[in-house]
Amino acid sequence: MKISKRRQLLALALFIGGTSSASAHFPWLASDSDGHAVMWFGESTDDRTYPMPEAVQQIQLHSTNASAAGKTIDMKPVETKDLVGIQSPQPIPEGDEIAGSVTYGLYHGMKLTYHVEHLPQDDAKAWPSDPRPGAALQTVITSAKNGDIEVQLLRNGQPLPETEVKLFCEDGHEAGTETTNSNGRVSFSSDIIEPGLNSVMAGITDKNAKGELGGEAYSSTADYLTASFRISSDAAQPKKQTESPKVIADSDVSIQPSGLADLPEELTSFGAAFVDGTIYAYGGHTGSAHSYSTEEQSNRLWALDTTDPDAKWETVATGPRLQGLALVAHGDRLIRIGGFAAVNDIGEEHDLRSQPAVASFDPKTKSWTDLPALPEGRSSLDAAVLGDTVYVFGGWRLNGESEDSTWHQTAWSLDLADPDSGWQSVATPPFQRRAISVAAHDGKLFVVGGMRSEGGPTTRVDVYDPSAKTWALGPALPGSGMAGFGSSAFAAGGRLYVTTLDGFVHRLAADGEAWETVAQVEPARFFHRMLPTADDRLVMLGGANMQEGKFTSIDAIQIGDSK
Known part of the structure; x- marks a missing residue:
């Protein structure tokens, strides 16, 4: 069966013009149960009966297996009720990977080229970890220890940053979308990886490329890559990590009453920091769940002197009404970052506005000083300080209704020793998430859990190394995944701790390769804050529980010898 070049080019033009990837057809490469290579031309991995253009049928596929290197895999047209495309008459060599490229033609002066890859092995340990030499556009796909899939996108052997990569599962649905970081890498959580054939797709255009094809000139190029890999059912099962955590038997961590005065008001989604023996809490949501208004947002900066056992909370300053903000300590000062303001009254339609404002608070003068604003309004973010630099990750920009929001994939840093230098961009994060927690530990920044722009809540952890500028x-x-929503993270005594929605306290293992569950909090809380008040003690304040409601009591996490 044939398809006109004009019809396919029109479909692809829709894709280039900005519609969903389902608006166009692409080649997909795989292997069948008998080991034959099969390739089809469809909207997704399960669309296998759309006619394949003759130009695409001319693709030359190769195996990276040493015994077959340099040899073209023989492919023949096939048309059945389940598959229309091309197929190898013989099983493919038991190699590392099969791949190929084909130039389709020109469309309005643009040269179109397709690239396909397939990893036939069920065992991810057998996937090649080195790029293929000479490939114009390719991926290196690996499986992390926690079951996440990591993809590096390379163009002419070099990392391709800030490029959208889509993940498709065997039934054809789009499971997720990520944008490559400065190293050309993205990661897809094990939560969304399914058994069977999974595929990633990426496309790039070069509007300055010029040349000739078949005697016709072109002024730009477009390249599209699909790369498929198999996940066995056995391998997929442990990745879900849905079992409830168990506290380790020899844990040296316990939950105790803090002995501190209760918060004077119920707060969630607030900022908190610890400076010179005093706990500070700013802003937050004071109303009922999912009700947002000016009256239900706090504008108070509360302070509690932990060195005085009889101390009570006092309001030391006020400011804008905010929630979903970050508050961090730097030296003897507080730094307030972002958040959103509800500009509607109670009962009115929600009108929520993310703010870019940043300010420093001096406890001695009890006054705020404006610092350079964030480049964009941002809320549901978090931040941490490493040395003299504060780093901001995650969040979104609300501009009215919550549906009218922009998820941020930018990250920023500010040198607090020289704030006039302004906010500097950080290497593009390989995620879009909000309701995260951020902590500085061992010279790096840990971005924990949160809600994804696509795919719901996650337990994923991303680590930024500011010295190498890599993720x-x-x-x-x-x-x-829900456990990672609205968590709180902080380092104490040289170790990193996270408290989660399901009520557990996790500690990063000394080698950084896993988490130890060291305590359980009852009742659990989320959208709270956890702060270290000593090397062997953290406190949890504020937050809520889905069954119990909001908290004013303060619990302590007492740490033994964890080194």
Whole structure:
């Protein structure tokens, strides 16, 4: 069966013009149960009966297996009720990977080229970890210890940053979308990886490329890559991590009453920091769940002197009404970052506005000083300080209704020793998430859990190394994806701790490769704050529980010898 070039080019033009990837057809490469290579031309991995253009049928496929290197895999047209495309008459060599490229033609002066890859092995340990030499556009796909899939996108052997990569599962649905970081890498959580054939797709255009094809000139190029890999059912099962965590038997961590005065008001989604023996809490949501208004947002900066056993909370300053903000300590000062303001009254339609404002608070003068604003309004973010630099990750920009929001994939840093230098961009995060927690530990920044722009809540942990300006994937939190929503993270005594929605306290193992579940909090809380008040003690304040409601009591996490 044939398809006109004009019809396919029109479909692809819709894709280039900005519609969903389902608006166009692409080649997909795989292997069948008998080991034959099969390739089809469809909207997704399960669309296998759309006619394949003759130009695409001319693709030359190769195996990276040493015995077959340089040899073209023989492919023949096939048309059945389940598959229309091309197929190898013989099983493919038991190699590392099969791949190929084909130039389709020109469309309005643009040269179109397709690239396909397939990893036939069920065992991810057998996937090649080195790029193929000479490939114009390719991926290196690996499986992390926690079951996440890591993809590096390369163009002419070099990392391709800030490029959208889509993940498709065997039934054809789009499971997720991520944008490559400065190293050309993205990660897809084990929560969304399914058994069977999974595929990633990426496309790039070069509007300055010029040349000739078949005697016709072109002024730009477009390249599209699909790369498929198999996940066995056995391998997929442990990745879900849905079992409830278990506290380790020899844990040296316990939950105790803090002995501190209760918060004077119920708060969630607030900022908190610890400076010179005093706990500070700013802003937050004071109303009922999912009700947002000016009256239900706090504008108070509360302070509690922990060195005085009889101390009570006092309001030391006020400011804008905010929630979903970050508050961090730097030296003897507080730094307030972002958040959103509800500009509607109670009972009115929600009108929520993310704010870019940043300010420093001096406890001695009890006054705020404006610092350079964030480049964009941002809320549901978090931040941490490393040395003299504060880093901001995650969040979104609300501009009215919550549905009218922009998820941020930018990250920023500010040198607090020289704030006039302004906010500097950080290497593009390989995620879009909000309701995260951020902590500084061992010279790096840990971005924990949160809600994804697509795919719901996650336990994923991303780690930013500011010295190398690179991102890496850390071990995911134990438990289901929901456990990572509205967590709180902080380092104490040289170790990193996270408290989660399901009521567990997790500690990063000394080698950084896994989490230890060291305590359980009852009742659990989320959208709270956890702060270290000593090397062997953290406190949890504020937050809520889905069954119990909001908290004013303060619990302590007492740490033994954890080194």
